[in-house]
Amino acid sequence: MSGNMNLTLKVWRQKNSSTSGKFVTYKAPEISPDMSFLEMLDVVNEGLVKKSEDPIQFDHDCREGICGMCSLVINGEPHGPKRATTTCQLHMRSFNDGDTIVIEPWRASAFPVVKDLAVDRSSFDRIQQAGGYVSIGTGGVPDANEIAIPKVIADEAFNSATCIGCGACVAACKNASAMLFVSAKISQYAMLPQGQPERYARAEAMVLQMDDEGFGGCTNTYACEAQCPKEIKVTNIARMNREFFNAEFIKG
């Protein structure tokens, strides 16, 4: 990796959810290819603060790709050009000297902008609150090894459970649909024996809450799967459909 890069950023700036936003252009000089994308923004922000200008707001926390807090649509791609990667794990070596990078927030009516590039994803929490759990209290549960779960099922449930709730699926979907996110949780519990007692009630409650939040519907373009940093599969959505229709027409 050779020298540093000079980049131009076009960043969405929006004071809060009730004002409208616009793109503002910034120079990002002397960017090391070893920086992460967010570190590049840190450097730009530090420059802004030194000039007494309001730094760019973006969500981030763990910076190791697991908390799900970072977001950003970078040149039209949620979490940027690399597959199976969150923005915090994207490195500047994915860009070239002289590039112009357009940075936008997740755009969905169910994800109102908090400020600049940070959005409010509490709709995701409310969907989980509607049924994303097994209704057991603390204590009084059977020994962990009383429930045997075939390894293949446990592994598949795990694949669904790795969702980090970042919202890239919504950002990528042309309909701003949250189905990949919702289906991952429904699937995890639908596969595991622990999830069986509430299986259909859960599917119904979570889907209806998802609709209430104003997410769009799925038109099976599978953009969500392509952009998911944790590579959650659309077979989860198929399973959710099955669970929901079962709940509505057969088991409900």
Place this chain on the structure above:
Amino acid sequence: MLDAKIPSGPLAEKWNKHKFDLKLVNPSNKRKYDIIVVGTGLAGASAAASLAELGYNVKAFCFQDSPRRAHSIAAQGGINAAKNYPNDGDSVFRLFYDTIKGGDYRSREGNVYRLAEVSVNIIDQCVAQGVPFAREYGGLLDNRSFGGAQVSRTFYARGQTGQQLLLGAYSALNRQINLGKVKMYTRSEMLDVVTVDGKAQGIITRNLIDGTVETHAGHAVLLCTGGYGNVFYLSTNAMGSNVTAAWRAHKRGAYMANPCYTQIHPTCIPVSGDHQSKLTLMSESLRNDGRVWAPKTVELAQKIQKGEIKAIDLKEDERDYFLERKYPSFGNLVPRDVASRNAKQVCDEGRGVGKTGLAVYLDFADSIKRLGEDTVAAKYGNLFDMYRQITDENPYKLPMRIYPAVHYTMGGLWVDYNLMTSIPGLYALGEANFSDHGANRLGASALMQGLADGYFVIPYTLGDYLAKIGPAPIDANRPEFAKVKSEVEDRIKTLLSLRGNKTVDEYHRDLGKIMWEYCGMSRDAEGLKKAKGMISELRADFWKNVIVLGENEEVNQSLEKAGRVADFLELGELMIDDALNRDESCGGHFREEYQTPEGEALRNDDDFAYVAAWAYQGDNMPEELHKEQLEFENVKLTQRSYK
């Protein structure tokens, strides 16, 4: 002398006996109590959910946009439990013993035994919630050996155990939110605690969206706010992890215990430049198959640093496998503190590698030759990918570069056996307290402790306090609330008035450098004294020259960071005081002056087998030291040896 209120009687019966002795709250009265839980990591989410299930009204707070984002989520390796499923000789006592010994005999027997005891319930609880732990082909749970333990007692969920456990606790929390028993406040930062007649009765928070300073009253306040590793600026902690809640409580009278105990994790990806914002940890399981080495001579190291030669160009006799050389029996699997310190020594000698010279090699060439690339990829593929992503180097071809990084803080708010701090009604759980890990935490024990505190300890011990104070409503209109609130507002105003010439991040970086240099992997009295002066100056400068932009009534990252760094600056000084006070080496605290002739940590059990709990005395006043003597009735104190 501080009283930890450890129940009397034989070790194995203490907790059971204590549970019986604790007072209970009548079921119909529980709904009359309001409990405040700050932080929603493993400890906070599990406590909030469990207390709500019991019938208490819970208000839970987190600064992130969702409770699911707490940094517990980043734990990779696993969670220990004395289930003895593999039939390899584990027991509650063995887990207790390993933890006490691993902590270099600086933790409480009573607490650690209880931790080992409830560890088995944690696994049951998590499995019942639907946490997808790794399983054998027969469908039962899989265990692995972790962190050099001689039994396989670690339950894991690929490399994402923390995530899966947190999502389990988050789901339990969500259920209670849905039932209306927990009211969740996200993007809310606790800025102070309110005490009335010496008891904690509420907190002051700032809404991070619109800046509203809010007052919340409750019968008890639980701080589940994690550790303070970010005092070092660079650590494996999340960017937002901070000490503010704990530090504010400390300034209101809660003692801070053993703040100098810091865990440095040996297998992290090295710093690549000044822009670095955080460090990334790779599971220490890598040391099972990787060999740690550095060039034998400074000359060779310099050539590598300049990029003239590569690691693979070095012949076998030009390499120094320093861990294998110094610790023939444990080799690359020595405990975290030993591995970290040795890497630092090698780099201090000038034999470090990489552009910065602050790294040593972790080499898989032999394992790849022995096991084949596929087997190595199956075991460590995701870690290798992560490494490659960050460094742009292929670890299958070139040895990994690693360097130690701050990872966990064993110190924290002092709590008694009931997890109550020195302020009645104020509790600390998880990494925020100091109680169970002594001077060094064993791998896969942090998750265990967070969940033990939240699911299985606090639901019992809190009731005792609540029953004693009674269910009369807490009056948030008392002048104490208004007073603390206006103090918080004044502090915000003061911060916002600072329009100097240096950014908050610059101060944070400066502080981190001082802490890492003088109060990091090894410390000595001279350096510590020097650092104390430097921090004091830095702190004075901060309050004159820092730039804080914007207003309170908006999303204001400058303001948020400034408040946190201001607290880190104060904490840093206390850590140094504590490190200076402890004239011995133990676990994560290594004082150069106190080492064996072979360079190993030299404890002083006669004078320092105590918990150092510091009481705040006022701005710029030395803190007062309270000691809690550690009693060892069940284990014999020995020198750790890994030769």
Place this chain on the structure above:
Amino acid sequence: MSNFSNAFSSTLGKKLVMCLTGLFLCSFLIVHLTGNFQLFKNDDGLAFNQYAHFMTHFTPIKVVSYLLYSSIIIHSVWAIIITLHNRKARPQGYAIKPKDGSIWSSRNMGILGTVLFVFIVVHMSNFWYQYHWGETPYVEYRTDLNTGATITKEIQASEFTDYVSYIDNGVEITKSKDLYKETQFAFQQWWLVAFYVLAMAALAFHLVHGFQSAFQTLGWNHHKYRPLIKFVGFWIFSILIPLGFAAMPLYFFFLK
């Protein structure tokens, strides 16, 4: 606990409506194509006209045909409802169009569907409307049952009262509206042929996504069956069927 209104008012329910009507229309395509293959018979349209009469007069088929008309309408109306709802979910679009790895047709089902809807209107007014209520030529076929030879004769409207088919002295006589001729006339116009071929291209793209998508919506996305569904969706529904239909106008334009 739950009721059907939830089922159909939800985003999943609306999608189910699209899926079921879509699959029904797919099944119709097979029947329609099979029947229309009679056009390629070199019999001056006897078989085709017999088939046309049967399809419009056999009661069970009439019932199914009303189901078909309503499916087309529901499929179109629901498409509009879903599209409007989905638009609302993202009021502010991206400055840079997302590169998302999805195939073009999956993102443009609305455009393809609109082309198909226009096609259906044109197609039905050309043939279905003309056949039922418009002016068509009439034809009489006389088939000598001994030799099998058929004589075709155009007849005037005055000579035609109703479709008849009877045997008289070893000769089978069939009088019918001549939809075959109608077709032949229609497909002498190059622009209509071009439009038909274009519409079938749209059909191909519509179905390459639509067919397999319907199974995903139903929840039948299983790694064992997915290759089969993809195979059928691609080779049968988006290659064979559109090609078969497109062959008809081309056949008449170039060969008749």
